[in-house]
Amino acid sequence: MVTPTRRSAVLVAILMMASEWHDNNVAMAANILALVVTPSPSHHIWNRALMLALAARGHKVTVVSPDPEKHPVPNHRDIVLEGLYEDIHASYDYEAMSKESFIQNTITIFDWGYDSCKSALASKGARQLMDLSANETFDLIIVEEAIDDCFLGFIPVFGSPPVIGITAYSSPPWAGYVVGNPDTPSYVNTYNLPFSDHMNFFQRMSNMLLHTFVLLSRRFYHMPLQQKLADNFFGKSIPPLTEIEKNISLVMVNIHHSLDYPRPMLPSLIPVGGLHIKPSKPLPKDIQKYLDDAKEGAIFFSLGTNVRSDKLTPDKRQMILDTFSQFPQRVLWKWESDTLPGQPKNVKVGKWLPQSDILAHPNVKLFITHSGLLSTQEAIYHGVPVVGIPFLADQFTNIQKCINHGVGEKVDYDTMTKESFHGAINKVLNTPSYTVKMKRLSEQFRDRPETPLETAVYWTEYVIKHNGAHHLRSAALDLAWYQYLLLDVISVLITGIILCLTLLYFVAKRVYKVVTKTKKIVKSKKH
């Protein structure tokens, strides 16, 4: 006879077996295609973290990008979009882009997307990918939700398997748009604007206008251009790109509420901010010693991957060096050339420096940065306050968020003087609150049930397991814009109210006439 305890033991065993089976099923290797086209080293760093994690889980990953792996990785295959970086660097000047207005910048970024997607489709890699479609199928396609949308055309070519979007670029308006996420520009700071979640009237107005401008110019300027590229390459047989993107199951975005403020997010818009940050590795010996011996602390200076600091004008460079020489701290500078003219004694340069591991060193007291999102997240992760010198795109927003959180100061590159640069460094180094607040922000940023990379892997496998996870799809995507905004309902209600009021007016007028008439009659009868 099976006693109740025996029975529950059997039940537990069955459940355990079931869950084991379930786990094995999840871990079943899938064939994944990733279309990650944007020619930007920082996007690549972020995307790559997910690709390598998926390959390490046993999935077969084919990555189409301009950034191939330097060494072979098991389960990982590269299809290289060669020549993309060269084409883009020939036609875009990042220093000039820093002087554009936010509206201009939006258009420049879309034009950048046109040129890079055109160049990508013209590459041998795109042909190679096309040839692959003859005899290979995929269980999942990962697309970069950035600006190279012509590559969406490959989705129907490969028989429209489930698709997910990823973006290293914070959470641009269109990332939410493609999954039908609610837009709330009254308190969600959009895209590139350097505001916070508390905006005054004019900030809310600019926020709403820029947000709408970005979405409209994407829809009516950017997407038609991308469609033209796709039509040329794929022929007219594929569905419109704007229809293909409505099939995206979910989008993973590079934000976290600690830095980027709370905002409404559908279950299909998934925050995995900072997924590129790896556990710290030991530093190269010379850097370890240099930082260990920095008795007064150290400053780390890097302008990221797009702006090369050896391309700074000589007077700016000299000003920066003069400023550094006035501080007792040691300075580690990511400098892309062999020699640094006029290098002071307390400055050490390196062409390639392991940024995240350097920020992890306890003697690093300040990070002077271009305020790219990945760098900002690494500074927060390691609790190092920042001085930001933003150049373009979201860098202005990132440093403004740091200022709002009390963990950094900003220096304007164009108007920068020795005094302003020195002042900002001095303030952040010698006011304890910057470090205290940065350590607190760091704790909030790190405190999650699992690492953001684990979250990203989980949701990637979730979409494969549930064959596109269409139950996550928001019904918002099936509504016309006026239905979504309830304008049809509101207009019927307003019309109803107007009709009622008009009716009331005429009835009242009638009643008034009758009443006054009767009064007159009564009056005349009395006389």
Ligand SMILES: *[C@@H]1O[C@H](CO)[C@@H](O)[C@H](O)[C@H]1NC(C)=O
């Ligand atoms: C959306 O995906 C389904 C398969 O899941 C496919 O049949 C359909 O053609 C896709 N729609 C577009 C516009 O690509």
